[in-house]
Amino acid sequence: MSIKKAIFPVAGLGTRFLPVTKAQPKEMLPIVDKPAIQYVVEEAVQSGIDDFLFITGKDKRPLEDYFDHSGELEHHLKNQGKTELLELVQSIACMCQIYYVRQKKPLGLGHAVWCAKQHIGDEYFAVLLGDDIVDSGKPCLKQMIEVYDEAKKPVVAIRRVPREDVSSYGVIAGKPLGGGLWEISDLVEKPRPEDAPSDLAVIGRYILPPQIFPVLENLEPGRAGEIQLTDALRVLAQDEPIIGYEFQGIRYDVGTPKGLLIATVEMALSRDDLGEDFERYLAQLVRKRNLL
Ligand code: G1P
Numbered sequence: 001m002s003i004k005k006a007i008f009p010v011a012g013l014g015t016r017f018l019p020v021t022k023a024q025p026k027e028m029l030p031i032v033d034k035p036a037i038q039y040v041v042e043e044a045v046q047s048g049i050d051d052f053l054f055i056t057g058k059d060k061r062p063l064e065d066y067f068d069h070s071g072e073l074e075h076h077l078k079n080q081g082k083t084e085l086l087e088l089v090q091s092i093a094c095m096c097q098i099y100y101v102r103q104k105k106p107l108g109l110g111h112a113v114w115c116a117k118q119h120i121g122d123e124y125f126a127v128l129l130g131d132d133i134v135d136s137g138k139p140c141l142k143q144m145i146e147v148y149d150e151a152k153k154p155v156v157a158i159r160r161v162p163r164e165d166v167s168s169y170g171v172i173a174g175k176p177l178g179g180g181l182w183e184i185s186d187l188v189e190k191p192r193p194e195d196a197p198s199d200l201a202v203i204g205r206y207i208l209p210p211q212i213f214p215v216l217e218n219l220e221p222g223r224a225g226e227i228q229l230t231d232a233l234r235v236l237a238q239d240e241p242i243i244g245y246e247f248q249g250i251r252y253d254v255g256t257p258k259g260l261l262i263a264t265v266e267m268a269l270s271r272d273d274l275g276e277d278f279e280r281y282l283a284q285l286v287r288k289r290n291l292l
Pocket of ligand 1: 109129131132168169170171189190201202203204229230255
């Protein structure tokens with residue numbers, strides 16, 4: 001069987017985006033006019049996922065509202081004859097059926113994934129982190145599912161990053177199998193550059209086996225005192241091969257204000273309705289500020 005279930009850990013407090021995240025989930029911050037989380041959900045839809053689970057937390061209600069119907073708004077748009085907008089808002093509610101489970105304590109990504117145990121049952125599943133958005137012809141998760149369908153092994157998205165940046169990521173040790181595939185022998189969560197086993201960083205897409213749940217359950221807190229998914233993968237890698245996959249596509253880290261800004265500018269530039277105009281503005285700005 002292929003991958004049909006995906007989980008989205010969205011319980012984080014978004015402290016990097018304070019003050020806006022004081023009263024707004026970071027997943028709802030827009031890239032141009034679409035919330036960041038929608039890009040990730042769309043990737044999963046386009047990858048053939050049909051069962052969506054949000055691992056949610058306190059104050060995350062706007063996410064539920066966003067992916068639901070909005071009776072009053074739809075009624076208003078209909079009365080005004082704004083058919084295109086009506087279709088747009090309806091399409092978001094109809095995009096997928098989302099289940100929700102609360103992560104009651106902020107105990108880390110590994111714990112968030114563990115909260116999905118009952119829902120997932122006994123099958124392989126995908127995890128997508130909302131801080132990573134991948135712009136690619138074939139959706140990143142779909143590329144990974146194709147690797148899984150061949151190998152029937154856990155698959156983790158990886159990408160080379162500058163050495164000085166490795167301490168922001170899970171980092172793998174492994175041997176190349178060709179075609180962008182790696183057999184992972186070990187992983188370290190956020191190592192210092194001098195301790196990192198490579199410059200191959202884990203990006204927020206995983207295809208995991210149900211055997212990850214008992215591992216997570218017995219894991220001691222790791223980095224930052226949290227239950228780390230990377231540590232669970234490390235245990236798993238001792239028993240069975242995990243595949244690292246260097247995916248195709250542009251990856252945006254929207255988990256920081258600078259990354260969100262970069263994604264916003266680049267995605268605005270590639271929009272048919274905005275791109276040309278916005279590019280002219282940027283060119284003017286560059287000239288005015290003598291940036292070149
Ligand atoms: C998480 C994981 C890390 C991974 C990263 C990818 O870290 O713990 O292993 O490399 O996502 O974005 P976070 O960025 O949530 O601190």
